[in-house]
Amino acid sequence: MALLVTSLLALFTLSLAISWVVIGVGIPLSHYFNIADHPGGHKEHDTITPFIGGTGIFFAIIIGLNIIDGSHQLSNIPYTCMILSAITIFLTGFADDILHLDYKIRFLAQTVVALVMALWGDVILLDLGKVFFGNFFSLNIVALPFTVFATIGVINALNMIDGLDGLAGSLSFVSLLLIAIVTFVAGEEAYLGLVVTMMGGVSGFLYYNLRYGNRRRAAVFLGDNGSMLLGLLFSWLLIHLSQGEARAMTPVTALWILAVPLMDAVGVMIRRLYYRNSPFYPDRNHLHHLLVRASFRTQDIVYIISLIQLVLGCIGLMGLYLDIPEFWMLIGFLGVFVAYCYIIARPWRFVPFLRSLHPRLGFTSADCHGVFVGNFPMKDAPRFVHALVGELHSNYDYDVRIYEDRANVSEPLAYAVIELFLERDDVSSTSQIRPLITSLKKQLQDYADIRIRQFIKRDDRHDRRVGNKPVSADFRNTDRRSKAKRALIYRACSDGSVVTSHYPLTRPMFR
Structure with missing residues (x-):
C-alpha cells in the first residue's frame, strides 16, 4: 500500500510538472504565432488568450502512460490504441481551435476515434446495468452505435461546459477524483495510474487557468484540443469501468460522476430544439451563463458548480457502495435532470431568484x-x-x-x-x-x-x-x-x- 501511494504521488507530481512547464513555455510562443482565442461573439473574455491548455495535459498523459507501461502496470490497457486515439482527437481539437472546422468534420473525427476505441480497444457498452426489474439491460446489436453515440456525447459535453475560466478544468478534476476512488476500491491499479496522471495534468493547467489571488483572468484556455482529449479519456474510463463481470461501477454511477457536463449539454440542446434552433448553435443559456447574468463572480461560479458536481458524484458513489438498486439511482438522476431542464427553460424566473439569493449567501x-x-x-x-x-x-x-x-x-x-x-x-x-x-x-x-x-x-x-x-x-x-x-x-x-x-x-x- 505504501509503495502504491508513493508511486501515485510521484506520478501526480511528475504529470503536474510536465503540464506546468509545457504550458508555461507555450504561452509566449502562442502569442508570437497568434495561436490564441480572440474576444467576440458569445465569449466571456475580453483579452487575447492562448488556447494551449490541452497541450500540457496531452504531454503529461503521453509521458505518464509511457512510465506506467514501462513499469508493466498497463497489462489491461490497450496502450497503442489509447495513444493513437488521444493523438487523433487532440490534433482534431487543435485544428478546430485554429481553423474553426465545420461541425461535420469534427463529428467525423470523433466517430472514427470512438470506433477505434470500441473495435480495437474493446471498450464498448454492452449493457446499461440492472436498470429494469433487476436484470441486465443488454444492448445487443445496438451496442456499437450506442457506444459511438455516448462517446461523442461526452466529448462534446466537456467542450460545451468550457465557458468560464477554470470551470471545465475544475469539473474534470472533481470527476477524476471520484473515478480515482472507484479504481482504488476496485483494485484497478493500471487505470488508477492513468487517472492520477490526468489529475496531475489538469492541475498543471489549472495553475494558469483558474482565477485566484491577484490573477484577474486566465492566462491560458483549455481549448477544443484539451476538452476533446479529456472527453475521450472520460468516455474510455467510464465505459471500461462500468462493463464486464468484475465491473468497478455501474453505468448509472458513471452518469452521476459526470452529471453536470452531461445534464448541461443535453438540457441546453433540448431547449434549443424546443425553440426550433439548431442544437449546435451556441447560446448563453448554460448554467454558468445564468449565474453570470445573476452577477455571480467567475471564481464563485466555478466553486459552486464544482461543489454541485462533487455532491452529485458522491451521491452516485453512495448508491454504488450501499447497493441501492440501479433503477432508483436512475430515477434519482432523471429527477435531477428534469429539475435542471426546468431551470434553464425559465431563466427569466431563475436569474432574479439567484440575484436575490446572491447577497444572502455572502457573495x-x-x-x-x-x-x-x-x-x-x-x-x-x-x-x-x-x-x-x-x-x-x-x-x-x-x-x-x-x-x-x-x-x-x-x-x-x-x-x-x-x-x-x-x-x-x-x-x-x-x-x-x-x-x-x-x-x-x-x-x-x-x-x-x-x-x-x-x-x-x-x-x-x-x-x-x-x-x-x-x-x-x-x-x-x-x-x-x-x-x-x-x-x-x-x-x-x-x-x-x-x-x-x-x-x-x-x-x-x-x-
Missing part, C-alpha cells in the same frame, strides 16, 4: 459598485456623513450621496449610496467591498433597523423590465420600483469636493 456581486446604507433617521444624517466619509477617507476612490427617503411619511428617513470606483474585475470587488461592509456594520450597530448591503446599479443587463418577456405575469411587484422622487441632501467625493443643500459646509471635510 460579492460582479456588478457591485459600492455599498448601500438605508433606513437611518434624517436627524442623524450629519453623524452618518462623518462616519461614512471618515471610513472611506484615504482608503478608497469614492462618491458618497445621501438622499431623503420621501416614501416614508411617518418619520423622516434618509439613505446613503457609496459608489466606489474600482477596477472592473472580480478581485477588486471582493477585496475592497467586503471589508467596507463589515466595518460599517460594526460602526453603525446601534441602529437596529439600518440596512447595509451591496450597491448594484440598475442597468439593462440585469433589469427584468428590459427586453422580451414571455408573458406579463412574469413581472413581479418587487421589480416595479417606486416613482417617488428622491432628494439629494449631501454629496462628497474623494477629491475633496462637497455638494450639500441641507447641511452647508464652507470647506471640504478632508484634504
Whole structure:
C-alpha cells in the first residue's frame, strides 16, 4: 500500500510538472504565432488568450502512460490504441481551435476515434446495468452505435461546459477524483495510474487557468484540443469501468460522476430544439451563463458548480457502495435532470431568484459598485456623513450621496449610496467591498433597523423590465420600483469636493 501511494504521488507530481512547464513555455510562443482565442461573439473574455491548455495535459498523459507501461502496470490497457486515439482527437481539437472546422468534420473525427476505441480497444457498452426489474439491460446489436453515440456525447459535453475560466478544468478534476476512488476500491491499479496522471495534468493547467489571488483572468484556455482529449479519456474510463463481470461501477454511477457536463449539454440542446434552433448553435443559456447574468463572480461560479458536481458524484458513489438498486439511482438522476431542464427553460424566473439569493449567501456581486446604507433617521444624517466619509477617507476612490427617503411619511428617513470606483474585475470587488461592509456594520450597530448591503446599479443587463418577456405575469411587484422622487441632501467625493443643500459646509471635510 505504501509503495502504491508513493508511486501515485510521484506520478501526480511528475504529470503536474510536465503540464506546468509545457504550458508555461507555450504561452509566449502562442502569442508570437497568434495561436490564441480572440474576444467576440458569445465569449466571456475580453483579452487575447492562448488556447494551449490541452497541450500540457496531452504531454503529461503521453509521458505518464509511457512510465506506467514501462513499469508493466498497463497489462489491461490497450496502450497503442489509447495513444493513437488521444493523438487523433487532440490534433482534431487543435485544428478546430485554429481553423474553426465545420461541425461535420469534427463529428467525423470523433466517430472514427470512438470506433477505434470500441473495435480495437474493446471498450464498448454492452449493457446499461440492472436498470429494469433487476436484470441486465443488454444492448445487443445496438451496442456499437450506442457506444459511438455516448462517446461523442461526452466529448462534446466537456467542450460545451468550457465557458468560464477554470470551470471545465475544475469539473474534470472533481470527476477524476471520484473515478480515482472507484479504481482504488476496485483494485484497478493500471487505470488508477492513468487517472492520477490526468489529475496531475489538469492541475498543471489549472495553475494558469483558474482565477485566484491577484490573477484577474486566465492566462491560458483549455481549448477544443484539451476538452476533446479529456472527453475521450472520460468516455474510455467510464465505459471500461462500468462493463464486464468484475465491473468497478455501474453505468448509472458513471452518469452521476459526470452529471453536470452531461445534464448541461443535453438540457441546453433540448431547449434549443424546443425553440426550433439548431442544437449546435451556441447560446448563453448554460448554467454558468445564468449565474453570470445573476452577477455571480467567475471564481464563485466555478466553486459552486464544482461543489454541485462533487455532491452529485458522491451521491452516485453512495448508491454504488450501499447497493441501492440501479433503477432508483436512475430515477434519482432523471429527477435531477428534469429539475435542471426546468431551470434553464425559465431563466427569466431563475436569474432574479439567484440575484436575490446572491447577497444572502455572502457573495460579492460582479456588478457591485459600492455599498448601500438605508433606513437611518434624517436627524442623524450629519453623524452618518462623518462616519461614512471618515471610513472611506484615504482608503478608497469614492462618491458618497445621501438622499431623503420621501416614501416614508411617518418619520423622516434618509439613505446613503457609496459608489466606489474600482477596477472592473472580480478581485477588486471582493477585496475592497467586503471589508467596507463589515466595518460599517460594526460602526453603525446601534441602529437596529439600518440596512447595509451591496450597491448594484440598475442597468439593462440585469433589469427584468428590459427586453422580451414571455408573458406579463412574469413581472413581479418587487421589480416595479417606486416613482417617488428622491432628494439629494449631501454629496462628497474623494477629491475633496462637497455638494450639500441641507447641511452647508464652507470647506471640504478632508484634504
